[in-house]
Amino acid sequence: MSQFMKEHKAPWECTYAKEDKSKCKPGNKPKFDQEYFEILCLCILQTGLNWSMVRKSWPKIKQGFYGFNINKLSRATLNELIERPGVYNNKNKVEAIVANAKEFQKIKQDFGAFLNFLKSLKRLKDKEAIRQLTKQFKYIGEYTAEYYLHCVGYWE
Known part of the structure; x- marks a missing residue:
């Protein structure tokens, strides 16, 4: 690791590889379900892309995805979203965001809030909690x- 790498905070400042995560401080815990959802969408949308470019475009992306409003996105269609300025023309990622908005609604019904869902994962080993998210979303x-x-401060 370069001596010039500075400490930074997830998710908005993090640009380093997983191997360098020791310099990346956990993110602040979101206060609302929509904040948890927006960070999930960020993680999805920056997959395979230049993270800093995604973050520079974030205000446009956020507007294109209805401000990551869970209720609006759970009712949106792929064609509707792909047509909107700021939305990446990646069918799989857009479909995932719509499906994940629906999953967030189910979690809210079952747990009352996304934070309660995350707390329920604490009984699992870290690898099991990670696998649970891969199955759920x-x-x-x-x-x-x-x-x-x-990014959401699960490990403090």
Whole structure:
């Protein structure tokens, strides 16, 4: 690791590889379900892309995805979203965001809030919690699930 790398905070400042995560401080715990959802969407949308470019475009992306409003996105269609400015033309990622909005609604019904769902994962070993997220959400692999938990301050 370069001596010039500075400490930074997930998710908005993190640009380093997983191997360098020791310099990346966990993110602040979101206060609302929509904040948890927006960070999940960030993790999905930056997969395979230049993270800093995604973050520079984030205000446009956020507007294109209805401000990551869970209720609006759970009713949105792929064609509707793909047509909107700021939405990446990646069918799999857009479909995943719609499916994950629906999953967030189910979690809210079952647990009252997404934070309560995350608290329920604490009884699991870390690897099991990561696997649970990969099963529960679309377009989330183990690395993305681990990074997401780091971003939302799951491990303090």
